[in-house]
Amino acid sequence: MTEVQVSEEVAEYTEVHRHPEPKSFIWKYIFSVDHKVIGIQYLMLAVAAVFVGMFLSLLVRLRLVWPEESIPLLGQLFPIGAPDGVMTPEFYLAMLTMHGTIMVFMVLTTAPQGGFGNYFLPIQIGAADMAFPRLNMLSFWSTFVSFMLLLAAFFVEGGAPWSGWTGYPPLSAVPEATVQGFGQDLWVASIAVFCIASLLGALNFIVTTLDLRAKGLTMFRMPLTCWTWFVTAILGLLAFGVLLAAGVLLLMDRNVGTSFFVPGGLVISDKQIDHSGGSPILWQHLFWFFGHPEVYIAILPGMGVTSHILSTFARKTVFGYKAMVYAVLAIGFLGFVVWGHHMFVSGMSPYSAFVFSILTMCIGVPSAIKTFNWIGTMWGGKIRFTSPMLFSIGFVSLFVTGGISGIFLGQPTIDLFFHDTYFVVAHFHLIMGVAAIFGMFAGLIFWFPKMFGRMMDERLNKIHFWMTFVGVYAIFGPMHYLGMMPHPRRYAEITSVDYLEAMGAADLHLFITAAAILTILAQFLFLFNLIKSIFKGKECRDPNPWEATTLEWTISSPPPHDNFAGKVPHVYRGAYDFSLPGTKRDFAMQCNNDEAVFGSRPASSGD
């Protein structure tokens, strides 16, 4: 084992026993138990998934503006879904369903937590690995199996399911309702496996955070990234178990003949369906009890990364660190009691709607606290406008825009109008889709030097940022207006709807599709930069190129197999000690003691 020099930043450390690196390729890179390798595996899965999902969204956009046009290649790939290359409405729905499912589960749920969390949580808290490394490996490979099951749905007879990413019954529960059968089964199976993988992962994250922190690293000295990974794991632990139950029941409805979600008296194509006594509303309750926490599972890590990066590049401590922590906890808690706001139109007692609405509005309070604290963090700082910083500022912008439309939707009377229109599509894409992805861009560029020992091309990153930032607003901004027409979502074509024609929906759609194509092109620029930088980027020998404070910046890049090579630093202060008065540098790392920071003058800081 190579001897590794302890960084001179580290004032004191604890010796722990070292972990030898596995030798063979398989144990090192495929069935690795190293959280860093697993983190990169998750990231690779997410990158693969995001490009598939993006391709599907392109098909969706093309179908909306050119419903009759033929795409010959598509005709060859999907002779039934797109005969002669012209997409059928059912095929449109299938693409839409798969787009949503892949993006929500395989991208937004895997990369922020399984990817970045796996890689950096143990390092930021001073641990050699996760608490259960083998379980960690199992989580990743189950996620992989789940992804394969989902992709397989494209290729079975009847093709991919059409019931939307929310899998609403009866469409999803009654095979007779759609010509395809097995694709939907694969969809449910994929979700069920995904639930198990996420549960195992969540358990691992919580135990790691509680049990493996370095000496001196109190909970309230943890970087906000760790806090958000921790709270995300708690949400996952509580939410995925319920979705798992719902998935099992749906599978039984489809294959065993039970009727949990299928009401009696259903007639499909003049045929009475042999089911009785179930309720589609039950699925909605179970799904959204998971679904609303899920949207926070997607966004919380992005919030953590944003807080972390804003502070680092504004050279200022996080404004209201504790308020940030309590806001995350409050959002996590409230996230479990608002699921009914997705069901205002499904039929619920006005009293329940009222309660759900009030609770939903309450989430605005911690969300606003976070927003103001982000602004407060930047206020008066010596801001360094690097590309991770730009993406973090972009995150704040998107979070505000998307959050405000959420407040509209949270009111039952207004939601009656907006439900199932493009307004909702705009809301959740800005806040969940794009904001979370901005968090990932920020994190990826920020941590890239640590993961690969090289820098990404900053100029390309900035071009990519501006194209994407303008692009996503050009795509989702007009959708608010479409929603006000009101333009229903999930319709394959609008040419026969005359009021939409009259209001110019077609032109807007054309504009959106053009913006989408440009934005998609910009993503290839990023992919190019990513791959090029991994192999040919400017080498970065400095372990701390951003002058950041947390523990990952004390070790070499990429880090050794057991992170701290058996010498775990002690922690003396909070994670965001920037520009302290009376110091030589404008930052103090967590492992610097007061003597290192202030010379001999004793002072206290941190929590």
Place this chain on the structure above:
Amino acid sequence: MSEGHAAMAAEPTWQGGGTPLAVGHKKLGMWLFIVSDTLTFSALLVAYSFVRAANDWPTPFHFYPSIVFSTVMTLVLLTSSLTMVYAVSAAHHGARRKAVKWLWWTALCGLTFVVLHGYEWFHLMHDEGMYPWTNPYGTPGFGATFFTITGLHMFHVITGVAYLGIIAVRYRRGRYLPEDVEVAGLYWHFVDLVWMFVFPMIYLLSTSVD
């Protein structure tokens, strides 16, 4: 407060460099598993309540051959919790052979429960024609919820028996610690506890004692 206590209080447990509340990884992990599994079972019981409220429930239902049989099953499972307590206590006192003996008794009780439950299932299906999708005594929702929920519980018991077997063998060989026995105990008591919700909700609320 004694001096030992004072020293411990001075070292806050959430400080890092130690595990909070002195709970090790495995035990904490098991607790978390129990929390998430509780939510899975709760979701199923909510589904049960939904289906029950929406249908004409076939009550009183006799089960097979009668509710007395199911009560015996319940007693067997309860007994297994008691033997599990003995196993954990013996392990903590270092009485390895005794602990292993109690572990096997626990596994045996679990197995008996599975056999009795299987008997009940078999007759309900085979003799009386009640399946997840049909029920000669009324709404098929009854069969659906009954088999789904008791099935998932039975799956937990079977897994638990296997788990106890592994623990017993490895603990006897000295590869596992008393703590591992305790963690297995947590799981086993949890599975029992679930039954303590299933039995009243699915059985007792659907039957009459005469």
